[in-house]
Amino acid sequence: MRWLPGGDCSTLTAKKTLPQHMHHSVNATVLSLVFGFASVLAVVGHEPEAQLPFDRPHVHESWEGHAHLGWESRYFSEGRDSLDGDSLFVGSFEMGWRHLAGGIWYGNSPDQAYDELQLTLAVTQSIGDFEFYAGYTHLRFPFDDLHDNEIGAGVAWSGLPLDIEFSADIYHSFDADGYFAEISAGRELPITEQLSLSLTSPFGINQGYVADGHDGANHFALRLGLEYVIANSVSVTAHATQSWALDRNGASPGDDQLIDFFHGGVGLQWTF
Numbered sequence: 001m002r003w004l005p006g007g008d009c010s011t012l013t014a015k016k017t018l019p020q021h022m023h024h025s026v027n028a029t030v031l032s033l034v035f036g037f038a039s040v041l042a043v044v045g046h047e048p049e050a051q052l053p054f055d056r057p058h059v060h061e062s063w064e065g066h067a068h069l070g071w072e073s074r075y076f077s078e079g080r081d082s083l084d085g086d087s088l089f090v091g092s093f094e095m096g097w098r099h100l101a102g103g104i105w106y107g108n109s110p111d112q113a114y115d116e117l118q119l120t121l122a123v124t125q126s127i128g129d130f131e132f133y134a135g136y137t138h139l140r141f142p143f144d145d146l147h148d149n150e151i152g153a154g155v156a157w158s159g160l161p162l163d164i165e166f167s168a169d170i171y172h173s174f175d176a177d178g179y180f181a182e183i184s185a186g187r188e189l190p191i192t193e194q195l196s197l198s199l200t201s202p203f204g205i206n207q208g209y210v211a212d213g214h215d216g217a218n219h220f221a222l223r224l225g226l227e228y229v230i231a232n233s234v235s236v237t238a239h240a241t242q243s244w245a246l247d248r249n250g251a252s253p254g255d256d257q258l259i260d261f262f263h264g265g266v267g268l269q270w271t272f
Contacts, residue, residue: 066094070237070267075107078180079204079219079243080257086111090267099124101133113143129159137171148175163187171209178208180218198225213254217246233271240264 069091075082086109094103105118122135134153141147152171160166165188170181186200204218221243229235245258 062097064096065272066092066269068092068267068269070265072263072265074261074263075109076221076241076243076263078206078210078213079221079245080210081259081261081263082257083109083112083114084257086114088114096124101135114141115143116141129157131156131158148173150174173209176209176211178206178211180207180209181205194229196227198227199223200225210254212252213258214247214249214252219246219258220244235269237267237269238265 070089072088072090074085075088088107088109090105090107092103092105094101096102101120101122101124103118103120105120106116108115117140118137119140120135120137122133124131124133126132132153132155135151137150137152139148139150150171150173152169154167154169156165156167158165164185166183166185168181168183170179172179182202182204184200184202186198188196188198190196200223201221202223203220205216206213206218207215210218221241223239223241225237225239227235227237240262241264242260242262244260245255248255248258
């Protein structure tokens with residue numbers, strides 16, 4: 001779970017990036033659990049939306065790695081504008097070998113005293129068109145001397161028509177003693193040999209993860225991502241996301257940042 005900036009620093013408030021969970025970006029987290037999980041970042045793409053700061057964990061044929069540096073106009077986590085309109089610089093490094101994956105993610109806001117560190121380990125399994133993962137994430141908030149631990153699991157199914165991929169993720173915060181789930185459908189569309197476009201539509205459900213927020217349907221979003229390969233294994237990314245709050249409860253402090261809002265981000269990534 002995550003500390004909600006602007007809240008009581010003596011406790012963690014469910015947030016998955018940690019502004020909202022620790023998950024999330026995004027913070028996100030998009031489970032803070034994995035390498036991907038989160039993020040896990042919406043079905044495709046590597047931009048660390050709070051919820052799934054890494055690419056979704058998957059089975060590797062051999063050693064594979066990924067590094068990412070980026071900037072998010074807002075910290076999107078559990079459907080919330082977790083830093084009240086402020087931006088976030090993010091960086092991540094992930095490694096995978098066969099059925100094991102691990103990574104480190106760090107976010108720092110240039111607009112306020114907020115930073116977040118996520119350390120993740122995950123195991124993966126592939127069966128036909130299905131990929132499964134289960135993982136553990138340790139979250140730390142150095143500026144506030146706070147921490148949390150999460151476990152998460154997810155499945156992705158790529159056997160749908162039109163190359164659509166369906167995914168479902170759930171992660172549990174030990175601090176908040178609650179969970180957050182996200183269901184998403186997405187598709188990647190190659191435009192040229194260098195340029196590809198991705199479309200995703202995540203739907204989030206809170207159940208005690210954002211402890212002082214309402215339970216049930218949480219948010220729905222539409223996300224457009226772009227990736228342009230500029231050199232061997234190096235590419236630039238960009239995304240634009242519109243999120244809509246669902247069943248917001250104005251009397252719940254955890255729903256203060258659950259609003260309709262637009263945000264975007266850019267990044268540079270290297271795969272090896």
